[in-house]
Amino acid sequence: MPVDNASLGRHAEPCQQVVKQAIHWLLRLRNNHGNLRLNRQCEQWCAEHYEHELAWQRVQSLQAELSHNLCAVPGAQVAFHTLENSAQGLGRRQALKLLSGALLIGSAAWLVKDTAAWQQWRADYATATGERRGFQLPDGTRIELNTASAVDLHYTAQQRLITLGRGEIIVTCAGSDEGAPSVRPLRVQNRDGIYEPFDARFILRQEDRCTRLSVTRGRVVVHAGGHSFDALAGQSFLVDQSGLRAAPTLDMDAGAWLDGLIVTRNMRLGDFLAEVARYRPGFLNCATDIADLRLSGVFRLEDTDRLLAILPQTLPVQLRYRTRWWVTLERAV
Structure with a gap:
């Protein structure tokens, strides 16, 4: 089914159909471990649209939570336990059906919980x-x-x-x-x-x-x-x-966003990126060894990619774009 990028771009969260696609990719990769061609195809799918990338992150996160008993979804733990410990005794279709059921239950709970688009x-x-x-x-x-x-x-x-x-x-x-x-x-x-x-x-x-x-x-x-x-x-x-x-004193102007600005005063880089992330879809983060770097200045919000491109000019950092919507900052080498 073709994805309407213009329509999806209006929403901050992936739709249920995209979540199901992400689950499908997770199941295929789980049952074809080490398949480099399949991994490349999944990466290409993630790069097609920020909703794909975001859904992939959420489904992976959900899987980790279920695997480590951090998410109390009925039936999910049984499914994962059975799949992890009895995979040899399950047919491929049976295993896929079992894991898919657990993930669909969990993703449905996540979709209900995260009601931003609704x-x-x-x-x-x-x-x-x-x-x-x-x-x-x-x-x-x-x-x-x-x-x-x-x-x-x-x-x-x-x-x-x-x-x-x-x-x-x-x-x-x-x-x-x-x-x-x-x-x-x-x-x-x-x-x-x-x-x-x-x-x-x-x-x-x-x-x-x-x-x-x-x-x-x-x-x-x-x-x-x-x-x-x-x-x-x-x-x-x-x-x-x-x-x-x-409230503790802010290291930014609380109302500057009204003028399309982020105005910082000796702000932690990690906190600054968390603030910028509110204004762009996808994933934005930095390595822990640079999170405490400080910056002050006036930054315009209308183009967050341009805003991020300014940071290496003032801080010893470099940008890493995994996709357009997955950006991390690392220490410059």
Whole structure:
């Protein structure tokens, strides 16, 4: 089945059909160990599109998790144990069927867990990987969405609620709602808390284990962990379901992405690449021996390949492109 690159390029995650193709390649390579021709064909398939590469990474990762009891998928461990220890007694088709069933169950669980593409499709406002967009809401409130972000609006006669499903948002209040903010208060909600602004401008960034709140104007009342806290202009906090705590000082400008920039101040290379990776599909990483190198500067986001090409000019590193979407940095030799 031909792959529509224009269509797939709009999504940050591989579709289920591509995941199944990756599983098929894994099964073929597993049962033809040492076949160099088959390995080259798989590498060519991975290079055809970033979704292929990403699906291949995820399926390999899933296999490792299942093999080491790190992923509790019903039936998967039995399948792998049987395949590893009783392969001699299984016919090729039986082994393929057994392993395929385990991987399909696991990949289905992964697809359900990783809902970025689904959230983007169903959200009221959303951005794809690398995309940044601004929206004016019905009450005059302005929201800016960073890369791979999604929000829903719940505006009724009683409330104005913005729900951040994923990603990062800048909210700029339009002032009171027809002179009666207590009648229809504006609130922003995500998994970690509720944020009630008063003539404020603030940034919410939803991370893996917490949410970073940065207030640039006015006051935001944070409701989290069963308590309420005031966050004032110039303050930053980390919020989770236990409450909030002062955020460590960032080594980058929290809101520079609004202007299409990453502005760093003595930032670790490993952290910088993790930030750049948010704006491009595929895999981006560096060797551990250079992760602690530091860099400062202003970097433009519209072309992340060009951005990466600048790094060897200022740091003792070199770029390694396995494919267009799989990039690692190593120490220059």
